Amino acid sequence: MKAVVTGGAGFIGSHLVERLLETESTVTIIDNLSTGRIDNIKKFASSIEFIEQDLSLPGKWQKEIAKSDVVFHLASLADIVPSIENPSLYYSSNVTSTLNIAEAAKANSTKVVYAASSSCYGIPDQYPTKENAEIRTEYPYAMTKRLGEELIIHWGKVYKFPVVSTRFFNVYGTKSRTSGTYGAVLGIFLAQKLAGKPYTVVGDGTQTRDFTYVTDIVDGLIQVCHKNITSDIFNLGSGQTYSINKLVSLLGGEVVYIPKRPGEPNVTHADISKAKKYFDYSPSISLEEGIRNVLDNIDYWRDAPVWTPESIAEATQAWFKELG
Ligand code: UDP
Numbered sequence: 329m330k331a332v333v334t335g336g337a338g339f340i341g342s343h344l345v346e347r348l349l350e351t352e353s354t355v356t357i358i359d360n361l362s363t364g365r366i367d368n369i370k371k372f373a374s375s376i377e378f379i380e381q382d383l384s385l386p387g388k389w390q391k392e393i394a395k396s397d398v399v400f401h402l403a404s405l406a407d408i409v410p411s412i413e414n415p416s417l418y419y420s421s422n423v424t425s426t427l428n429i430a431e432a433a434k435a436n437s438t439k440v441v442y443a444a445s446s447s448c449y450g451i452p453d454q455y456p457t458k459e460n461a462e463i464r465t466e467y468p469y470a471m472t473k474r475l476g477e478e479l480i481i482h483w484g485k486v487y488k489f490p491v492v493s494t495r496f497f498n499v500y501g502t503k504s505r506t507s508g509t510y511g512a513v514l515g516i517f518l519a520q521k522l523a524g525k526p527y528t529v530v531g532d533g534t535q536t537r538d539f540t541y542v543t544d545i546v547d548g549l550i551q552v553c554h555k556n557i558t559s560d561i562f563n564l565g566s567g568q569t570y571s572i573n574k575l576v577s578l579l580g581g582e583v584v585y586i587p588k589r590p591g592e593p594n595v596t597h598a599d600i601s602k603a604k605k606y607f608d609y610s611p612s613i614s615l616e617e618g619i620r621n622v623l624d625n626i627d628y629w630r631d632a633p634v635w636t637p638e639s640i641a642e643a644t645q646a647w648f649k650e651l652g
Contacts, residue, residue: 329353330396334383334429335403336376337364339504340443340496343542344400344549349375351550356392358383359403363507383425390432398439398553401429401480404473407511411469412646422472423479430483437489441553442480444495445473446538446563446596456599459495459561466591467651481559490558494548497565497598501542501618502625506632510643513537513572514622517579519632526582528640529572533583535594536569541613541621551607565598566611578619586637589644590651 331348335341336357341364348355349372356377357369369376381389383403393399405411405421426442433440449457450464465471477493484491500514510516517527548564576583603609613621635643 329398332356332358332393332396332399334358334399334401334425335364335443337361337366337369338402339368339501340499340542340545341400341402342368342503343501344402344546345369345376346372347543347546347550356396358389358392363405363505368503383428384420386428386431390428390435393429393432393438394435396438398441399429399433400441400443400549400553401426402443404443404476406469406505407509408467408469409644409647410509411472412467412650415468415472418468418472422469423475426476426479430480433489434483434487439490439553440480440484440492441549442477442491442493444477444493444561445470446495446497446565446598448474448477448495450591451593455595456567456597457563458599459563459602477561481561484559492552492557493561494552494564495561496545497538497540497563497596499540499542499545500622502622503628504542506629508633510635510640513575515629515632516635517575518622518626518629519634521579521581522626522629523634525634525636526584527576527579528586528635528637529576529583530586530592531588532585533573533576534571535592536571536597538565538567538569538596538598539575539615539618540564540566540598540611541618544611544613547611548603548607548609551609552603555607557606560606562603562606562609563598563600564603564609565596565600566613567598567600568615569595569597570615574615575619578616579623584637586640589647
C-alpha cells in the first residue's frame with residue numbers, strides 16, 4: 329500500500345507512520361513542521377519520503393496524493409484559544425488545506441481517511457454519544473474541523489472517491505505535542521509534574537473525558553482503511569470515561585483549582601458500537617496502562633511550558649471574553 333500521511337511528524341501522525349512501516353506500506357509524510365517535530369520521525373527517517381509543505385497552498389505535493397492508494401489527512405491546527413484569537417488561520421489550515429487534499433484525491437480516486445474531532449458534538453444530549461448526534465460546534469477549532477469533514481465527504485460523493493471520517497476523542501500518549509500554546513490536559517500536567525508544580529485542575533475535577541490511547545486510534549485508522557467503506561463517519565474513542573481527579577491520582581502530586589471555562593462539556597464519551605460493528609474496532613489500553621507508558625517517557629516534556637493559574641488566566645482571556 330502506498331500511503332500519504334499529512335501531519336506525519338505530529339503526535340498521532342508519527343505513531344501512525346511507525347505502524348504503517350511495520351506493514352507492507354510505503355509512506356510519504358507531508359508536514360509543514362508548524363507543530364510537528366523532526367524528532368518524532370527521526371527513528372524511521374530513512375524509510376520514508378518527507379515533504380515539508382503548507383497544505384493550504386496548492387502545489388506539486390498534490391501529485392503525491394494522486395499517486396497513492398490512501399491519504400490519512402491528520403495535519404491540522406489544534407487548541408481552542410488560538411482558534412478564537414485567529415480564526416482565519418484556522419480556516420486556512422483546517423478547511424482550505426482539506427479542499428486541496430480533496431482536489432488531489434479526486435484525480436485518481438485516492439481513498440481519504442480524515443481525522444475529525446469529537447468537539448463537533450459540543451455539549452450533546454446523550455452519552456455515550458453516537459455519530460448521528462446533532463452538530464453543536466462551540467468555537468472556531470471545532471467549526472473548522474467540522475467544515476473540513478463536510479467538505480471532504482461532499483467531494484467524495486460528487487467526484488466519487490472513498491472517504492472515511494474518524495472523530496477522535498481526547499487522544500493522549502507518548503509524543504503528544506508540547507508546543508507553546510495552552511493545549512490538551514495531559515501535556516500541561518506532565519510539565520507541571522516535572523517542575524514540581526501543582527496540577528491546575530479545572531472546576532472540581534469531577535468532569536470526565538473519554539481518554540483514548542494513541543495506539544488504539546492508530547489501530548482504528550488502519551482497520552478502517554482496509555475496509556471497503558465509502559462516505560461514512562465513525563467515532564474513535566476508548567468507550568470509557570475517566571475523571572480529571574482520576575488522572576491526577578494516577579500521576580500523583582498536589583493540585584490547585586482554576587475556574588471552569590464556558591462551553592466545556594462535563595463529559596465526553598464515545599459510543600463506539602458503529603466502529604466495532606463495521607471494522608472490529610477494539611480499543612484495549614486502559615488509562616492506567618497508558619499513563620504508565622507516558623510516565624516511562626516523561627523526559628519528552630522536559631522543555632514544555634509550565635502553566636500556572638496566573639499564566640492560564642492570561643492565556644484563556646479570549647475564551648472567557650468571547651464565549652462567556
Ligand atoms: N483541564 C484541567 N486543567 C487544565 C487543562 C484542562 O483540569 O489545565 C481539564 C478540562 O477542564 C477538561 C479536561 O481537562 O475537562 C480535558 O481538557 P482538554 O483541553 O485536554 O480537552 P477537551 O476539554 O477539549 O476535551
